[in-house]
Amino acid sequence: MNKPIGVIDSGVGGLTVVHELMRQLPKEKLIYLGDTKRCPYGPRTPEEIKKFTWEMVDFLLTKDIKMLVIACNTATAYTLTELQNKLSIPVVGVIQPGARAAIKSTVKDYVGIIGTEGTVKSNAYSHALKMLKPNIQSTSLACPLFVPMVEKGILNGPEALETVKQTLSPFLIKEEMDTIILGCTHYPLLKDVIQQVVGPEIILISSSEETARETSTILQVNQLLNINNGLCAHQFYTTGDVGLFTSLTQKIFNSNIENLKSVSIEKVVI
The missing domain is CATH 3.40.50.1860 (Rossmann fold)
Known part of the structure; x- marks a missing residue:
């Protein structure tokens, strides 16, 4: 299936998982969203963590993803079970x-x-x-x-x-x-x-390595592996400063990434 895999994190840390996913699953297209604007999630309340995580998930669902990887330990700890129960696509945490x-x-x-x-x-x-x-x-x-x-x-x-x-x-x-x-x-x-x-x-x-292996296994079991041999145009989104995000990605990937955009995902509660 040639749909993308969605990856979320509270900031840039999840790019370490993305790097490993790219290595182990070179045919798969990845869409990454890092909520750098509200990072870190660690000191947040469970309610905030769940709200922010769902806002990231809702954004990626508009991209028609076939699987979700929660590349954030805090978000995994507080939302994994709920996301697995409520979403119709496979969800894996770290x-x-x-x-x-x-x-x-x-x-x-x-x-x-x-x-x-x-x-x-x-x-x-x-x-x-x-x-x-x-x-x-x-x-x-x-x-x-x-x-x-x-x-x-x-x-x-x-x-x-x-x-x-x-x-x-x-x-x-x-x-x-x-x-x-x-x-x-x-x-x-x-x-x-x-x-x-x-x-x-x-x-x-x-x-990171183990999460990528588990992602690969789940894709195979669910017959979701990409069979297209073309180059993958990965997409990267940040809720914060693009310049800082870019400088950090250069350190992780040792090269510039393309298709990077800043987005707003916050939902106003009335």
């Missing part, structure tokens, strides 16, 4: 794929989870890990400074290193922890700095 990857990685059965305040409060990752492996231990840590830092384009250097070091200090004393889930799609953009702080012996898990 939490279950990330949890599965962590289970495969850990040897000591002790996993650390770093994420936004909203994701950590939801306990979505700890629940997902327990469902897969009941005896596994996990510890979660909110990192509220990471997303704003990434959205500003600060991905390395002294400021990034100091912020990551101070934020992750509670994890540095947990010797039994051998795996850390990067529980926000913005965090892979800080992966080198995070690895430098926690040390080479800790495995860092990004859900």
Whole structure:
């Protein structure tokens, strides 16, 4: 089926998932929407997160998408089940794929989870890990400074290193922890700095690869794979500043992206 796949995120972090989807599914057209204007979602209330997520979804539904990928951990934690129940198209989030990857990685059965305040409060990752492996231990840590830092384009250097070091200090004393889930799609953009702080012996898990694999499987099972061999004209939308979005995408893709537009998706409640 030659319809596009829709991908949503609170900002630019979901582009790490898009990058992996492009690699694993080169025939598929992607339409990405990043709500950079209202990013971060982490400190938001559950009601706000649900409202904002539905506004993104409603926008992409006008593009006749065949599948939805929620490339935002916070949005996945609070809206995945509801979206799966209410939409007629397949919906995949990033939490279950990330949890599965962590289970495969850990040897000591002790996993650390770093994420936004909203994701950590939801306990979505700890629940997902327990469902897969009941005896596994996990510890979660909110990192509220990471997303704003990434959205500003600060991905390395002294400021990034100091912020990551101070934020992750509670994890540095947990010797039994051998795996850390990067529980926000913005965090892979800080992966080198995070690895430098926690040390080479800790495995860092990004859900991007696993999410792309799950997307591929769902498309195949539902006979939705694109059979067209032509080049895909991906589309990118942001609710915020196009210039900042462009500079960050250059760092992720190592090239300029085309078809980028700024849009307004907010619905006025009377």
